[in-house]
Amino acid sequence: MRQSNDNALAESKNASVVRKHLGYAHIPQHCASLVNAFCADFLNPYVNYHRLCFFPETITDAKGKERKKYSYKDMMTPYEKLKSVPKAGQYLKKGVTLKQMDALAAKMSDNEAALALNNAKKKLFRDIAVAMKKRA
Numbered sequence: 659m660r661q662s663n664d665n666a667l668a669e670s671k672n673a674s675v676v677r678k679h680l681g682y683a684h685i686p687q688h689c690a691s692l693v694n695a696f697c698a699d700f701l702n703p704y705v706n707y708h709r710l711c712f713f714p715e716t717i718t719d720a721k722g723k724e725r726k727k728y729s730y731k732d733m734m735t736p737y738e739k740l741k742s743v744p745k746a747g748q749y750l751k752k753g754v755t756l757k758q759m760d761a762l763a764a765k766m767s768d769n770e771a772a773l774a775l776n777n778a779k780k781k782l783f784r785d786i787a788v789a790m791k792k793r794a
Contacts, residue, residue, distance in 0.1 A: 675705055679779060688793065689786045700778040706736045707763040708771040713739055737763055 679701060685693055710733050714726035737759060740746050747756050766774065 675701075675709075679775075685786070686790065686793075689789050692782055692785050692789070696778055696782045700775045703762065704771050704775045708735060708768040710735060711739075735763075 680693065712728040713732045713734065714728050715732055717725050717727050719725065734742070740749070741756065743749070750756070750759075
């Protein structure tokens with residue numbers, strides 16, 4: 659039986675990932691395009707192809723209560739999890755293939771992707787600071 663709060667894990671992860679990289683400060687509307695470009699070009703590829711996540715195994719006890727178990731063997735990137743699903747290709751947008759996504763994942767190592775993300779984040783905050791000074 660599903661509960662209304664089943665998405666809480668996904669929502670908390672999204673919030674923690676976004677807050678970890680962008681912080682809690684207000685992002686002015688005129689800087690939204692900079693943040694969107696950062697997310698599309700660096701943050702989303704890093705999270706999807708290079709950042710490991712726990713995926714739960716649901717265990718039902720004798721009374722029928724479901725419990726989530728998180729083990730290291732179930733730790734993988736979201737893209738690796740997608741590929742582990744039978745007939746994963748059917749869930750992709752039209753014109754996108756697993757082969758294309760494999761090429762994106764292999765484009766750089768996990769460490770290279772983290773370095774690129776951090777450098778892009780520094781540039782983003784510099785660009786926002788410059789934009790704010792121009793507006794002041």
